[in-house]
Amino acid sequence: MIRYLGRKLFVYLLTFFFAVTIDWLIPRLMPGNPVDIMVSRMALRADAAEVVRSYYIQAFQLDLPLWRQYLNFWIALFRGDLGVSIWLFPQPVISVIARAVPYDLLLLLPAILLSWVLGNQVGAMAARVRWLDNTVLPLAYILTATPYMWLALLLAWSLGQVAGLFPISGAYGYNIRPHLSWVFIRDLLWHWTLPFLSLFLVMFGGWAIGMRNMIIYELEADYSRYLSALGAPQRLIRRYAFRNAVLPQITGLALQLGAIVAGAVATEIAFAYPGTGYLILQAVLNQDYFLLQGCFLFIITGVLVANLIIDIVYILVDPRTRLGMVGE
Amino acid sequence: MALRVENLRIYYRTLRGYVHAVEGATFSVGDGEIMGLAGESGCGKTTLGHSLIYLKPPMAYIEGHVFLDGRELPIWDMDRMNEFRFRHISIIPQYAMNALNPTRRIGPLIADLLATRGIDFRQILPELQRRLDLVQLSPEVLNRYPFELSGGMRQRVVMVISTLLNPSLLIADEITSALDVSTQRAVCEMIVEFRNRGFVRSTIFITHDMSILYQIADTILVMYAGQLAEKAPVEAIFRSPRHPYTRMLIASLPRVGARQRVERLKGIPGSPPPLLDPPPGCRFRDRCPLAFERCQEPPPFVEVEPGHFVACWREI
């Protein structure tokens, strides 16, 4: 078990290292001086351009030898210094991101957990009830084929614009400031509903399909056949099948994190929901490379930590990994 | 008679039509009898064995009756058969090594199974431990996961589980096929022990290995291409087989001490007919050196001597 966890940790650390290095390397690999590129895009007057250029050179530390730049990058990272945002100058990147994180969590955690749990339940039911299988399955395929932002736009247009039931942008109304009261919380939830729903529905489709297939596979396994031949009721066999089918769904969750991140970004953009996704859009539009870098590192860290948590959960749940037999 | 099968017909439903896997099987197995069910691959012996306990699509019940201890087994009705499964009729499957849920410890697995039959695990535990001891497994095994045991140990666990409720009929499906000779011997001895101690009353031992049957079976039923060829006490099968197929089968067995230069291995030329649209009459006639016009009609499975049944026009 320790070996299994140790190997995973090693891969994650390697991935983190790899990702940070890419982040540091890319601007320096681009043809031409990254600073020149950025300044030229801003199309400023000559003297203003000079000031900005010298600021950038200092910010990117391009005047230092390469290895020092790399080292300083890591040191800054560990001190939590991700630079200063250009778009929201002079706020430090880390505080900009910190303000957005709660909205991400508010959106993502319920959406991921609920869609996983409900998707598995419905998928399992579809595996044994014929009429459910014939209705749920095609729907699930359509849902999982739907791009996140399109479902978001669809919901925004139908339930928001046309039916007027929900707001279509922002995390809370323009006339309210965040504070702890029922009014604010109600408004928050009202704005939260559509983004949550669009994330939930697409993910739900994927889990339902996956679980249904896994259950069918388990129901045809040798141990299921043996128990049936010994007269065990379907209840027992289904219970075993469910427990065994959930395991790959857990690892599946870890594998899907990359896609979920992309979906969350798209959804937040569609609803102008002030999470990290929205920040990314603004960073791209405003050429705020520091914010972009910060978001990138934040996403990477978040995904790696989530992977680690899921691995630990898996170890607790699958006896085979606990006793060192199977490692992936 | 413990088991009586009358005119059982089991086909496989496929896209291209029915495969005639078991055609009109009629035989009986007595109390305390170990009957070997032998034949080459694809002759229908596994189908026959499984149909008695777990008749699942694509297997299709066409006609016939099965009686166990005088009661008719509703083998076509999956739900009603549950009453008989495990208690009166049981099976040690071919895939015994993989037959245990990998994520459940063996003790709790057995407890779950027994609970669904209304049996308290703690009450049966002493007997369970005795049986584990009999097959040379430590009771510690109950606390283990299946993957912590070797393949042979898992198979023995399955053997104990399948016979735990002292069934009237045990079907052992190719349980020695994947084992080495010394393990084969141990397993065969256990089967005989089960019968001797009364854990199991009658046994149908399915295998293609005639030499094993010689050691442990009381009678042997030979099948060919879905039809019953011959049934007789084991000595009779080996010393005086009457069906041409059985004769050629026995003749093709290598004998200990025989050397290639002195005696060449004899096979049976040709291959079994396809069962999708089988030829009428005796299905062995294309390969049979004694075939004649009468063989176009299917020969009945009749008793030519006490306890000795043959399906061959030449012997009637």
Next chain:
Amino acid sequence: MGSRSELLYFAWRNTKVRVGVLILALFVILAIVGPLFARHDPNAYVGPPAHPPSREYWLGTTTFGQDVYSQFVHGLRATFIVGLLGGGIGTLLGVCIGLLAGYRGGMVDEILNMFTNIVLILPTLAVLIIIAAYLTVRGILVESLFIGCTAWPWAARAIRAQTFSLRAREFVDLARMSGRSSWKIMFYEIAPNMLSYLFMTFILQFGGAVLIAATLDFIGLGPTQGISLGLMMNNAVLWAALPLGMWWWLIPPGAAITAIVGALYVMNVGLDEVFNPKLREL
């Protein structure tokens, strides 16, 4: 019936395959023929702004007066090109790495596995954000390259598993004994035996590429020129299509992507049934 034609017979008889192929064909035809009917350049400002569908403009106009129909069919073309290229690159990479890891085993497998896991874990979007942000000019080829180079792990895993099971077979031993080089064995002996699997892998990669491209374009990290379905949705959101209720601009692009990817997934399930007789329903 030879096994090839028997396979095609079963494939066509399978409802899922039939439905999938028909829907896909519909959109392919639309992508090829549609632009011929477009009277205007997709990005040109030609008509009255924010106009609903009419006889003159079949899918209405955008906030700037661009022809939505023209954008739609040109965007469809771009989508298919990215799907083919990106999916193709992803499949090729995945197959090569999967075959190598599965056939060689041992240390090679360990290293490739670790590499695959790293690329798998790294959220594609995050990496592409960084790269695309610094690349001022991006074309369809570059986008397809990105997608292919980050989507291959899924294909590699599947192919590796298949290779493991095939490599233990006799014909591989025979090839090895007769002295064939590893690469020849992998491509001439093993790969042809999993053609059906390769095909299904490509279909999944194709669908995945279309989805990823749409998301990238929507975020604004797609090609800097031309038009695509994702870009249409991006523009729609940025230029107030929602509050203005311009459904003709918002709905068609996403609907097309959903239909295409859905058709591909359904086709994949159907093909699985065709190639795996055990799954066929009687």
